[in-house]
Amino acid sequence: MEALAEQGVTVIFKADAERMRDGTKPWTFVASGAPFREGLLVRTDAKSVEDCLAICLPRLREAGLTIPE
Numbered sequence: 001m002e003a004l005a006e007q008g009v010t011v012i013f014k015a016d017a018e019r020m021r022d023g024t025k026p027w028t029f030v031a032s033g034a035p036f037r038e039g040l041l042v043r044t045d046a047k048s049v050e051d052c053l054a055i056c057l058p059r060l061r062e063a064g065l066t067i068p069e
Contacts, residue, residue: 009031009065010031010033011030011031012029012031013027013029014027025045025046025047028043028044029043029044029049029053029056030043031056035063035064042059
């Protein structure tokens with residue numbers, strides 16, 4: 001996440017206790033900021049942090065951001 005912040009991206013991870021109790025997707029990942037054109041926002045809700053990253057990191061790379069493996 002540090003590499004994203006260094007490129008001007010704001011990243012938020014959130015764990016929602018209510019959704020966790022309900023057995024739904026409790027984790028939210030949101031990335032936004034200056035590198036994105038036209039106010040692009042990369043966001044997903046998932047069952048785990050790993051699932052959030054598996055979904056969002058490829059989208060961030062497609063947007064031209066450099067993310068170490």
